[in-house]
Amino acid sequence: MxxxxxxxxxxxxxxxxxxTGLGFGALALSQLLARAAPGVAGxxxxxxxPRAKRVIYLHMVGAPSQLDLFDPKPALAPLDGQPCPxxxxxxxxxxxxxxxxxxAASRYAxxxxxxxxxxxxxxxxxxxxxxxxxxxxxxxxxDEFNHAPAQLMLHxxxxxxxxxGAGSWITYGLGSxxxxxxxxxxxxxxxxxxxxxxxxxxxxxxxxHQGVQFRTSGEPVLFLENPRHVRREDRRQVLDAxxxxxxxxxxxxxxxxxxTRIAQYELAFRMQTAVPELxxxxxxxxATLELYGAEPGxxxxxxxxxxxxxxxxxxxxxxxxxDADWDHHNNLATRLPAKCxxxxxxxxxxxxxxxxxxxxxxxxxxxxxxFGRTPMAQTDTGAGVxxxxxxxxxxxxxxxxxxxxxxxxxxxYGLTDELGYGIARDPVHIHDLNxxxxxxxxxxxxRLTFRYQGRDYRLTDVHGHVVRGLLA
Numbered sequence: 001m002x003x004x005x006x007x008x009x010x011x012x013x014x015x016x017x018x019x020t021g022l023g024f025g026a027l028a029l030s031q032l033l034a035r036a037a038p039g040v041a042g043x044x045x046x047x048x049x050p051r052a053k054r055v056i057y058l059h060m061v062g063a064p065s066q067l068d069l070f071d072p073k074p075a076l077a078p079l080d081g082q083p084c085p086x087x088x089x090x091x092x093x094x095x096x097x098x099x100x101x102x103x104a105a106s107r108y109a110x111x112x113x114x115x116x117x118x119x120x121x122x123x124x125x126x127x128x129x130x131x132x133x134x135x136x137x138x139x140x141x142x143d144e145f146n147h148a149p150a151q152l153m154l155h156x157x158x159x160x161x162x163x164x165g166a167g168s169w170i171t172y173g174l175g176s177x178x179x180x181x182x183x184x185x186x187x188x189x190x191x192x193x194x195x196x197x198x199x200x201x202x203x204x205x206x207x208x209h210q211g212v213q214f215r216t217s218g219e220p221v222l223f224l225e226n227p228r229h230v231r232r233e234d235r236r237q238v239l240d241a242x243x244x245x246x247x248x249x250x251x252x253x254x255x256x257x258x259x260t261r262i263a264q265y266e267l268a269f270r271m272q273t274a275v276p277e278l279x280x281x282x283x284x285x286x287a288t289l290e291l292y293g294a295e296p297g298x299x300x301x302x303x304x305x306x307x308x309x310x311x312x313x314x315x316x317x318x319x320x321x322x323d324a325d326w327d328h329h330n331n332l333a334t335r336l337p338a339k340c341x342x343x344x345x346x347x348x349x350x351x352x353x354x355x356x357x358x359x360x361x362x363x364x365x366x367x368x369x370x371f372g373r374t375p376m377a378q379t380d381t382g383a384g385v386x387x388x389x390x391x392x393x394x395x396x397x398x399x400x401x402x403x404x405x406x407x408x409x410x411x412x413y414g415l416t417d418e419l420g421y422g423i424a425r426d427p428v429h430i431h432d433l434n435x436x437x438x439x440x441x442x443x444x445x446x447r448l449t450f451r452y453q454g455r456d457y458r459l460t461d462v463h464g465h466v467v468r469g470l471l472a
Contacts (some may be wrong), residue, residue: 069370070136171209278310
């Protein structure tokens with residue numbers, strides 16, 4: 001629709017609503033503020049009884065090697081260093097593999113853990129200790145084989161920018177449970193992902209649903225604090241004056257983004273008190289800090305895991321943690337163990353802490369990357385031998401795990417073939433994963449839609465099925 005036509009359309013609706021005694025601006029503002037009200041589901045409400053109230057999403061940016069962490073393939077060992085089957089490369093596209101690559105077996109030992117007997121690599125000893133709490137899904141697949149498109153595919157359901165992220169869809173559907181904090185918070189450890197802030201963008205949804213990035217060092221939210229010598233009372237007077245002007249403008253033109261601006265100004269004012277207390281990890285007990293391996297004042301994945309627990313404890317609907325540097329095209333033998341040491345203790349502690357606080361049953365935790373890694377070695381010379389090989393991108397089969405929130409604990413779901421190249425049983429597309437995520441929150445992925453540019457959009461695009469086998 002042309003902007004001029006959109007304005008005429010908005011005017012017609014505003015005239016109609018005004019004639020019925022309810023101005024469009026007042027309606028939009030009341031809906032946005034209601035979604036930020038404490039204890040209010042808001043939004044569209046649930047379509048069925050939810051199993052989860054909130055989500056903690058741990059994204060390992062760059063894609064961990066499932067073959068070295070969660071999907072053991074002993075059949076690779078006798079083939080190590082030999083040319084891969086022709087079927088692996090015939091008609092296939094890879095990001096960096098060239099020539100005829102060789103098979104690369106894992107050098108790490110796998111053991112069975114817990115009553116479930118889940119097979120987990122020696123690189124994740126802390127996570128192995130909570131094996132009976134997690135469901136390992138070994139049969140994920142996606143449509144994209146490069147980082148930014150695959151990250152967007154995972155979080156927005158589409159491999160190009162412009163669509164809302166899963167967190168935005170969730171807050172659009174369910175609203176917030178805390179009036180003093182955003183419904184959707186993002187924490188980072190390491191550099192920004194390839195797709196950047198598009199991963200938590202609200203896309204074409206009202207911008208009130210965009211993720212808010214919290215920083216773990218320095219000022220937690222940029223420009224949140226008052227300037228020097230400006231008292232809280234002074235800021236309140238300024239906001240009241242701006243709010244009156246914005247409400248007059250909203251009543252005149254009916255743009256819901258003005259309602260968003262009003263709501264966000266008010267939220268920022270309330271956050272001035274709530275956020276500093278929230279981000280102060282020194283308030284946690286020494287035993288809790290030790291459990292996570294967290295250090296107050298330090299930026300780390302462990303700190304972010306503890307902050308995620310504090311956030312959901314206070315009613316934040318969705319917390320996304322992005323941890324960088326999992327893109328191991330070379331030197332896998334050194335880089336992968338180092339990254340596992342970065343995250344293993346913190347993510348296992350998060351599961352234990354949520355459990356002991358009675359939060360795990362209605363908090364869904366998801367861990368994984370945007371795709372997997374190949375069972376073939378990537379070398380400096382393509383098909384030749386290198387001293388520090390890694391693994392290339394692999395979209396055909398990879399692993400993620402889930403815990404809590406209505407997921408069947410101790411489950412190993414799906415199966416890849418004996419060399420870990422393709423899926424042999426129970427494939428799970430990214431749209432299936434997102435359909436299941438929404439289902440656990442009480443939302444029907446086919447009914448949670450938003451009309452934009454003449455058609456209804458949804459997180460799962462035009463397909464996707466709830467993975468019933470993952471449900472408790």
